[in-house]
Each structure stands twice: as structure tokens, then as C-alpha cells.
Amino acid sequence: NAGVTQTPKFQVLKTGQSMTLQCAQDMNHNSMYWYRQDPGMGLRLIYYSASEGTTDKGEVPNGYNVSRLNKREFSLRLESAAPSQTSVYFCASSEAGVLQGKGLGQAPLHFGNGTRLTVT
Amino acid sequence: AQSVTQPDIHITVSEGASLELRCNYSYGATPYLFWYVQSPGQGLQLLLKYFSGDTLVQGIKGFEAEFKRSQSSFNLRKPSVHWSDAAEYFCAVVGSGAGSYQLTFGKGTKLSVIP
Numbered sequence: 001n002a003g004v005t006q007t008p009k010f011q012v013l014k015t016g017q018s019m020t021l022q023c024a025q026d027m028n029h030n031s032m033y034w035y036r037q038d039p040g041m042g043l044r045l046i047y048y049s050a051s052e053g054t055t056d057k058g059e060v061p062n063g064y065n066v067s068r069l070n071k072r073e074f075s076l077r078l079e080s081a082a083p084s085q086t087s088v089y090f091c092a093s094s095e096a097g098v099l100q101g102k103g104l105g106q107a108p109l110h111f112g113n114g115t116r117l118t119v120t
Numbered sequence: 121a122q123s124v125t126q127p128d129i130h131i132t133v134s135e136g137a138s139l140e141l142r143c144n145y146s147y148g149a150t151p152y153l154f155w156y157v158q159s160p161g162q163g164l165q166l167l168l169k170y171f172s173g174d175t176l177v178q179g180i181k182g183f184e185a186e187f188k189r190s191q192s193s194f195n196l197r198k199p200s201v202h203w204s205d206a207a208e209y210f211c212a213v214v215g216s217g218a219g220s221y222q223l224t225f226g227k228g229t230k231l232s233v234i235p
Contacts, residue, residue, distance in 0.1 A: 092163075114162075
């Protein structure tokens, strides 16, 4: 059982370049999330998707866009990368949802192994 | 706004010693609380969670945590640390009301284990 799979594992971009981080989960979870992790900052939510077809901004959405392609896949796009976006990016999923009786954030998160992005 | 404080940035313990990692939260009502562990180069893994009921919760890998409402704390403990427990540990809080979604993480405590 793969769980949450992120690609790529590492990426180096030049300022102004664009890229898409891919995430797929095989647990039939409703909700998916993108976090960034910076030293001494913990994890900060960029965007989330409560269910297929919906996306919403989190704490730090500026400079990012997302697409919930289907129930399994949730991608994060950097249209014009900046050095401030150098970070480790984590995708997560959870079974949160109305039918599950758990609000977003209340069901445990299942994380991928991260993408380490450097913007020069 | 809710918040989580992990006062210790880095803790070093000897293998076999007991461990307590501190977590204090700020939230106006009953929270849901989590502890996650992150091994180097990996994503976060859930150790344990508190939703309601017994304030002492057991998790994986021999960890436990105690919810103390009067102290707004949810400290993580382990009676005897193993070298494989070296990792970074994150406490997180979210509201228990319907629709709550803002899971807030602490900044983490890095645990080093001396053989």
C-alpha cells in the first residue's frame, strides 16, 4: 500500500521558472493538503481540498496554485518561482468529511515523503 | 486564534532514559490534539491523538501523552527511549467544532539519543 506519493523528491529551479508538484493518494481519502516546512517554522498550510472539485486557501497561499484533478490527485503549481519558496513541501490526505463525522483537520493526516525544492 | 508552543527546540537524552516533550496550546474551547513524529528525510507520522474521554492516551512505539486542561498542556512521554526514537516531534491542535479545519502545528522538538 503506497499511501501518499509525491513527485519529484528533489528539484532545483531558477527564479521565475515554473513547476508542478504532483501528489497522489490511494487510500480513498476525501481531503488533501499541501504544506510547506521551513526550519524553525513548523508546517504551514498552503492550500487544501476538502473534496474532489473544491480547493481553498490555507495560511500561506501567495505564489501558489492548486488543482484537485480527481479524488486521488492534488497538484501544487509554482507559476514564477522565488527564492522565498525554497522549502520542503509535503502533501497529506485524510478521511475528513461530513459522512465521516470529522471536520477538516480533525482526522489524522497521512503524509508523503516530501519534495525538497531549491530556488536560486 | 489557536496556537501551539513547544518550548524545547532540541533535547538530548541517553538511550534507556525517560523522555518528556512539552506541548502547550492555546484554544478557547475543547481541542483535538495530536503528536506527529518525523524521521530524517520522511514525512510526518501520527503517534497519537486526543479527541475526548480518558486524558491519558496511548500511541504507537510505546509513547503516551496526557491532556491537562487546567494547564493547557499535552505532553508526550516515553519511559525508556530507544536510539530509533531520534527524530523531530510535532504537537498539533485543531478545534473540535463542526467544520474546524485549521490544524495548527508547533515548531517542533528535535530529539537526539546518545547510545
